[in-house]
Amino acid sequence: MECSLRQIASILKNAGSIVVTAHIHPDGDSLGSMLGLNQYLLSCGKSVQMVIDDDVPRRYEFLPGSKNIVQPQDITITPDLLVVLDASDIERIGAVNRISRVPILNIDHHISNTKFADYWYVNSNAAATGEIILDLLNMENVAINSEIATCLYTAIATDCGFFRYANTTAHTHGCAAQLIKCGVRPHVISEHMETKPLESLTRTLEVLKTLELFFDGKIAAVSIEHSNADSADSTEGLINYPRNIEGVEIAIMFTFADQNTARVSFRSRSVDVSALALTFGGGGHIRAAGCTVIGSKDEVKTKVIKAAAQLIGGKL
Numbered sequence: 001m002e003c004s005l006r007q008i009a010s011i012l013k014n015a016g017s018i019v020v021t022a023h024i025h026p027d028g029d030s031l032g033s034m035l036g037l038n039q040y041l042l043s044c045g046k047s048v049q050m051v052i053d054d055d056v057p058r059r060y061e062f063l064p065g066s067k068n069i070v071q072p073q074d075i076t077i078t079p080d081l082l083v084v085l086d087a088s089d090i091e092r093i094g095a096v097n098r099i100s101r102v103p104i105l106n107i108d109h110h111i112s113n114t115k116f117a118d119y120w121y122v123n124s125n126a127a128a129t130g131e132i133i134l135d136l137l138n139m140e141n142v143a144i145n146s147e148i149a150t151c152l153y154t155a156i157a158t159d160c161g162f163f164r165y166a167n168t169t170a171h172t173h174g175c176a177a178q179l180i181k182c183g184v185r186p187h188v189i190s191e192h193m194e195t196k197p198l199e200s201l202t203r204t205l206e207v208l209k210t211l212e213l214f215f216d217g218k219i220a221a222v223s224i225e226h227s228n229a230d231s232a233d234s235t236e237g238l239i240n241y242p243r244n245i246e247g248v249e250i251a252i253m254f255t256f257a258d259q260n261t262a263r264v265s266f267r268s269r270s271v272d273v274s275a276l277a278l279t280f281g282g283g284g285h286i287r288a289a290g291c292t293v294i295g296s297k298d299e300v301k302t303k304v305i306k307a308a309a310q311l312i313g314g315k316l
């Protein structure tokens with residue numbers, strides 16, 4: 001059932017015991033939204049557990065409360081509601097999907113959302129799920145402390161490229177302004193996001209060597225091989241290098257995690273790459289999307305680049 005934000009608030013109020021989760025390969029938005037909402041629910045006296053079927057990347061460990069996020073096998077409460085944040089389909093939450101047969105409430109901003117939940121609020125105009133969580137807390141007149149503010153600011157800022165991407169709106173900036181008034185120090189968050197271990201730079205150099213251009217330089221691709229694919233910490237953001245090349249319409253990053261599976265990320269300047277990702281069973285936003293493709297390295301690359309070329313009206 002599609003819900004208004006007010007209905008979402010009352011479903012949350014009526015639940016006693018809640019598991020909150022978000023998508024695997026967690027990013028700033030999924031983690032920040034989860035941590036912000038968790039604090040609110042705790043303040044309402046709920047029994048809450050935050051669960052992600054994945055490790056929390058090291059650079060997000062500064063977020064207040066991140067140490068309390070557990071993996072599915074460590075859930076200790078019996079929930080009467082499962083809240084799924086920032087995930088557009090049920091597959092995105094991994095094994096959390098199998099914890100119990102409780103009603104699912106989904107809050108998300110992906111245009112490709114499959115409306116899989118029992119109750120959903122999807123606002124694709126929001127730059128981040130964190131923006132929606134802030135709207136919810138404001139609607140409930142919650143006093144936002146600096147910890148909640150830090151989580152929600154990180155959620156919003158990371159999903160809009162620190163206010164540089166096309167999804168940045170006046171409302172996004174309004175949220176940021178409010179959160180700064182609540183005690184966020186933007187430069188501290190930026191430093192946590194930008195500081196990387198030396199190995200990360202070494203990997204970047206290796207990945208950039210794989211750069212390939214197709215279709216008159218309108219498509220640019222980089223590939224991350226097996227040995228470099230293990231740490232999402234050091235590969236996030238690499239797709240911005242091909243994306244920023246002059247003349248490139250679609251940037252693609254292939255991550256070959258094992259022999260027969262590739263994670264594929266897309267970024268575009270204008271075309272709808274969420275549609276492209278959807279044709280491979282994935283999803284995302286108009287200018288940033290992703291999918292998983294089965295096949296050998298060459299098969300995956302050929303299939304995906306061909307589909308991308310078709311999207312911008314070209315033949316290879």
Ligand SMILES: [Mn+2]
Binds near residue numbers: 128
């Ligand atoms: Mn998001």
